[in-house]
Amino acid sequence: MVGFRQMKLENKASIHKFLKKIGQDTTDTYALDTNLLRSLANNPYKPGWPNGFRPVQIRTYNSQGLPVMQWASCEGFLKDLKTFDSVPPKNRNGLDTIFNLREDLNRYSTLEGKPATPRIPAGYDYYVLVYFAKYFPKLTKESFSQLKHYKARHPELKFKVYKINVDYQENWGVDIDSPITFHGKHEK
Numbered sequence: 659m660v661g662f663r664q665m666k667l668e669n670k671a672s673i674h675k676f677l678k679k680i681g682q683d684t685t686d687t688y689a690l691d692t693n694l695l696r697s698l699a700n701n702p703y704k705p706g707w708p709n710g711f712r713p714v715q716i717r718t719y720n721s722q723g724l725p726v727m728q729w730a731s732c733e734g735f736l737k738d739l740k741t742f743d744s745v746p747p748k749n750r751n752g753l754d755t756i757f758n759l760r761e762d763l764n765r766y767s768t769l770e771g772k773p774a775t776p777r778i779p780a781g782y783d784y785y786v787l788v789y790f791a792k793y794f795p796k797l798t799k800e801s802f803s804q805l806k807h808y809k810a811r812h813p814e815l816k817f818k819v820y821k822i823n824v825d826y827q828e829n830w831g832v833d834i835d836s837p838i839t840f841h842g843k844h845e846k
Contacts, residue, residue: 665793665834668825670769676792677821680799687821688766688774692830703730704752713824714797716805717787718747723759723778728752731797742808745815746784759785766822771829782818789822 674684690698699711712730720726727747729736741748757765763776778785786805790798809817826834 665826667828667830667834668792668823669828673769673792673823673825676795680795680802682802682821684821686776686819687769687823688763688776689769689771689823689825689827691767691771691827692832694765695824703732704728704754706752711824713789713791714794714801715789716741716801717762717789719759719762719785719787720746721783723785725753725755725757725759726784728754731794731801736801736804742804742811745812747808762787763820769823769827771827776820779818781816783815785818785820787820787822789824791824793825 673687673689677684677687695711700709702709703712703715712732715728715730716736717725717729718727727741727749729739729741729747729750733739733751736742739748739750741750759778763774763778766774766776768774788801788805790801792798805817805819809815826832
C-alpha cells in the first residue's frame with residue numbers, strides 16, 4: 659500500500675537520479691550518517707512516543723528557526739490529517755522542540771559522507787526539512803507533492819526546502835542493518 663522496497667546501499671549519483679525522476683531538484687540534499695541513524699532509532703520521534711525511526715517525515719521551522727510542525731508517515735497521510743490546510747502547517751500529536759533549525763541541520767552529512775553545515779539564508783517564512791527514502795518511493799513522492807501544492811496555494815510565502823536522504827549510504831562502509839520497525843498510527 660505504501661510502496662516499500664528492498665533497501666539498497668545508495669550514493670550521491672543514485673540519490674540524485676531518484677530525485678530527478680520524481681521531479682525534484684538536487685540542491686540542498688543531505689544525508690544521515692550511521693551515528694545519527696542509530697540515535698533516531700533509539701529515541702522517541704516526539705515527546706511521549708515510543709523509540710523508533712520514522713523514515714518519511716517533514717519538519718517545518720518558522721523564520722526565526724523555531725519548530726512549528728513535525729509529521730511522520732506513521733501519523734497518517736498528510737492529506738487526511740489536513741496538515742497543509744493552514745498557515746503555518748498544522749502540527750498533530752506533539753512537537754519535538756529540542757532542536758532549532760541550525761541545530762537540526764548541523765546533524766546531517768553531505769551525500770559524500772562529510773560533515774555538512776547547510777546555509778540558512780535569511781528572508782524565508784518557512785524552512786522545511788523533508789526526510790525521504792528511495793525504499794519508500796510512493797510516500798516520498800506524496801510528501802514532496804503535498805509540499806509543492808502547499809507552496810503553490812501560498813505564493814505570498816517564501817519556503818526554503820532541505821532534502822534529507824535516509825537511505826543507507828555506500829560511504830558508510832557498513833551492511834544494511836535496518837533499525838526501522840513498522841507501527842500503525844501512533845496511539846497515546
